[in-house]
Amino acid sequence: MSIQFFTPRGPKNEIIRLPTALRKTVRWLPQIGDVFPDFSVETTEGDLNFWEWAEGSWIHLFSHPAANTPVCTTEMASITALSEEWQELNVKHLALSGSSLGEQCAWHGDIARLFGLEVDFPCAHDPGLQLSRLFGMMHDKADAARPIRKSFLIDPGMHVAMLFEYPTYLGRNFEELLRVARALQMRATTGAATPADWQGGDMVIIPDNRSEQEVIRQFGTASELLLPYLRVAGAT
Secondary structure (H helix, E strand, O other), X not given: OOEEOOXXXXXXXXXXXXXHHHOOEEOOOOOOOOEOOOOEEEEOOEEEEHHHHHOOOEEEEEEOOOOOOHHHHHHHHHHHHOHHHHHHOOEXXXXXXXXXXXXXXXXXXXXHHHHOOOOOOOEEXXXXXXXXXXXXXXXXXXXXXXXXXXXXXXXXXXXXXXXXXXXXXXXXXXXXXXXHHHHHHHHHHHOOEOOOOOOOOOOEEOOOOOOHHHHHHHHOOOOEEEEOOEEEEOOO
């Protein structure tokens, strides 16, 4: 389904006059809470059916501009260096780019020689960048020929739980991705929210009126009411 925006308006209902080039048809893009669609791709580890491969895991699906590019090289090494942490969190990775499988496999050899790390997750070829466009990974005003750096964290129910977008020249922070994965999994287990700059072991926010007995059962400590609308407890 397409939605055409003809007359965008401001807070006082005034017409916002956009350049004609910005008045365009907007296609569906995955958003937080959406079920991520199933798809099939060829990868460096063989053919892959997304839902079947992802079953029971948290998934980090991400785009990158191309093989044999400098920032992407460092990103691949960074993900691989954190393999034990990803395994502990049951997070699997799937990379998506327009580079051929041959280019990607040769590139992985360069990464192994430079960093001493074997890329241990599937990297997919997206012919014609069709999937990249469908998933909102192509931003034509940034780079019309290559994807930006877009990441989806997808829960075991195949719902989009988090998304990140970075320009092509800015490498991702995978420690932050680990932090977010921990926070999402804690939320899924306890229903708690996380404050700014939360790290595992920090206080969490109790966002509802659950009983004190339930709070103690989940977090091992009583809650504290800091403000009428801010109730916190020790994390698990």
